[in-house]
Amino acid sequence: MDSRHFPARTVLFERETSGVTYRVPALLHIPCVSKFLAFAEERLSIDDAHANLLVLRRGTFYKNFVEWEDMRALETATLAHHRSMNPCPIYDELTGMVFLFFIAVLGRTPEAFQILTGQNAARLCYVSSSDQGNSWSHVTDLTQQVIGVDIEDWATFALGPGHGIQLKSGRLLLPAYAYHIDCKECFGKLCKSTPHAFTFYSDDHGQNWHYEAPWASGQALSTDDGAVFHSGELVQRLVETPHGCHGSVIGFPAPLYYMSHSADRYWRAKWPIKRTDFLSQQGTEERHHPCPASPATSLCHSSLGHQEHQTFASYRISGGEQNNVDAPTPSTTAHNNQDCKNASVPTKSDIYFQIPTWVLYSHPTSSRSRVNLGVYLSTFPRDVDSWSEPWVIYEGPSAYSDLAYIELPYSEFSITGIPAIAFACLYENGVRSPYEQISFSMFTLHEVLQNIPLATSSRGMKQFSSRRKRKRKSCTLS
Numbered sequence: 001m002d003s004r005h006f007p008a009r010t011v012l013f014e015r016e017t018s019g020v021t022y023r024v025p026a027l028l029h030i031p032c033v034s035k036f037l038a039f040a041e042e043r044l045s046i047d048d049a050h051a052n053l054l055v056l057r058r059g060t061f062y063k064n065f066v067e068w069e070d071m072r073a074l075e076t077a078t079l080a081h082h083r084s085m086n087p088c089p090i091y092d093e094l095t096g097m098v099f100l101f102f103i104a105v106l107g108r109t110p111e112a113f114q115i116l117t118g119q120n121a122a123r124l125c126y127v128s129s130s131d132q133g134n135s136w137s138h139v140t141d142l143t144q145q146v147i148g149v150d151i152e153d154w155a156t157f158a159l160g161p162g163h164g165i166q167l168k169s170g171r172l173l174l175p176a177y178a179y180h181i182d183c184k185e186c187f188g189k190l191c192k193s194t195p196h197a198f199t200f201y202s203d204d205h206g207q208n209w210h211y212e213a214p215w216a217s218g219q220a221l222s223t224d225d226g227a228v229f230h231s232g233e234l235v236q237r238l239v240e241t242p243h244g245c246h247g248s249v250i251g252f253p254a255p256l257y258y259m260s261h262s263a264d265r266y267w268r269a270k271w272p273i274k275r276t277d278f279l280s281q282q283g284t285e286e287r288h289h290p291c292p293a294s295p296a297t298s299l300c301h302s303s304l305g306h307q308e309h310q311t312f313a314s315y316r317i318s319g320g321e322q323n324n325v326d327a328p329t330p331s332t333t334a335h336n337n338q339d340c341k342n343a344s345v346p347t348k349s350d351i352y353f354q355i356p357t358w359v360l361y362s363h364p365t366s367s368r369s370r371v372n373l374g375v376y377l378s379t380f381p382r383d384v385d386s387w388s389e390p391w392v393i394y395e396g397p398s399a400y401s402d403l404a405y406i407e408l409p410y411s412e413f414s415i416t417g418i419p420a421i422a423f424a425c426l427y428e429n430g431v432r433s434p435y436e437q438i439s440f441s442m443f444t445l446h447e448v449l450q451n452i453p454l455a456t457s458s459r460g461m462k463q464f465s466s467r468r469k470r471k472r473k474s475c476t477l478s
Helices: 111-117 143-153 264-270 337-341 445-451 461-468
Strands: 009-014 021-030 035-043 051-061 066-068 082-092 097-106 122-129 154-159 172-183 192-202 248-253 311-313 353-355 357-364 371-378 391-407 421-429 437-444
Touching: 009 021, 009 035, 009 051, 009 066, 021 082, 021 391, 021 421, 021 437, 035 082, 035 437, 051 097, 082 154, 082 172, 097 154, 111 154, 122 143, 122 154, 143 154, 248 391, 248 421, 357 391, 357 421, 371 421, 371 445, 391 437, 391 445, 421 445, 437 445
Parallel strands: 051 082
Antiparallel strands: 009 437, 021 035, 035 051, 051 066, 082 097, 097 122, 154 172, 172 192, 248 357, 357 371, 371 391, 391 421, 421 437
């Protein structure tokens, strides 16, 4: 009997009989109002040269389900005579502002033609929303202001795909990549261009934007808020499809139960931190904020690189079995933008101890084609050999994806002692082609740990093997 488990799936965008296709998903979670913003490209056909508008569906997260609004076209996210592509949203928790970045590409010029000829046709643009995506500003073209003359050395560039992040410092960070022209002319023709990943960033809540020089391919680490990345390292376990495929990476605080037991010695060796007795914190009251700064930090990712960022958090530890996997209902959560803007930021006095970051990564699991979307887990992200084998969350044709981290109430734990941490994934999928639908799924960290193959799990995941022999208990959010 097949015992494989797949999370529940909701189709948000679906290819129309006219041939209109939806591609390149981007997902943004706004915790203080329990909202999801799901973006995609609307294309007149599957061809990237036929991209047209950006579209959006807003979802409200209730106790154990998401209620989705109808799809809407983002009419202001356009430049005249250009097509809008690669939605890349980012949320500023301190101001409550959502920025939707995208590239506007002249006419029907495909990316492949730009790479071949070295003639860039893309521009850097954004629109913004102060009401969680209900209404949007007019478009702003930042190409000249941010990139300037450097764009003459780029065959083309793009954002994401996926969403940006806000670091502890308040810096807004957007993933991007560019094809740098290494040799402009060789007997009258473009000789070579090479792809590089890099970031656009803002240190003043989106007033001004800058970019840093590209870094090498592979898994790359920055210890200074993304200003400089160390040389990339190839991760052998994370396979790539022919011609590449974008995935998603997200970081989140390691579960306390895991840290306080068998992994303690490894954590101290890997991350020299002053360890407190985690279990002695039991009963300590958790600090509350109207719209708390999330202790999780997403990781910018393209198929060309990763970025890791250490995070801090304060927690209450309580015992008991998890009975429900529920998030606060919107009626009990701050719902106006002013509450988000006035949110207090945890200070050093709010932080009990430093918690290492775990990382989740979504990507097709086959090296031959875009098929069988899986999630991989790394419990020691500075170690390129720490990645687990994947849990396949969709079996069949699948391609681009974007992950979001969701904090569920910390007052209840699963039967294995793992906190109620959940994830959402927006991904391309279909039966005959990966581009028939864009679907949304939610699943818990408990499910991830239950479904990662044990025989080939990474070093850290093997610690859970004895507990996983117990009868499984589903925590699916349906």
